[in-house]
Amino acid sequence: MRKGVVEYCVLGLLAREPMYGWQLAEALTAAGLIASIGTLYPLLGRLRDNGWVSTFDQPSDAGPVRRYYRLTDAGIDRLALFRAQWQPFARTVSGLVGEERP
Template sequence: MTADVGAQLRKGVVEYCVLGLLSREPMYGWQLSETLTAAGMIASIGTLYPVLGRLREKGFVISFDEASDAGPVRKYYRLTAAGVERLDAFRQQWAPFQNTVQHLIEGNPVHD
């Protein structure tokens, strides 16, 4: 049986993708879902809400309600200071990690 490597990779980084999107501006769930679905990071909006719940429990995002001209009140999400710190820490580790993995999968030794 072949594992879906892409699914495992997405699962590992989707929370950071949400934090990155929210670092630009607060967004409501549907906006986040559309962006992440279009990028192939989640399958549907149903996949997003458990991620948002985990991020809220960890204190990385908060939600707030805002009136909408196009219908009912929308629940928006924004980063907390802890979320900004978490995203910054990930960004600092991501580039070197990505480079190391690239070298290794190409069969190249990694040098300091």
């Protein structure tokens, strides 16, 4: 179930601010959405291939240059579409799988 929404969670995080891979992995791991950073990079590659994110490199005071990810206009549009569909979908699923009646 997580697999279907993780890419949109990444888009949502990037809507707040550009982030580098480790930042994204920490946020997604803390939320229990990914098991490790190794699962994130293929997903980021797909998002880039879809044209939803772009990358840029930025020097870091703490080590090597970091590759940051940011939303493209297409990514902003895709996230807006997901947001419009998510609430009705979540309500429907909650209604179907809600507590059993005695």
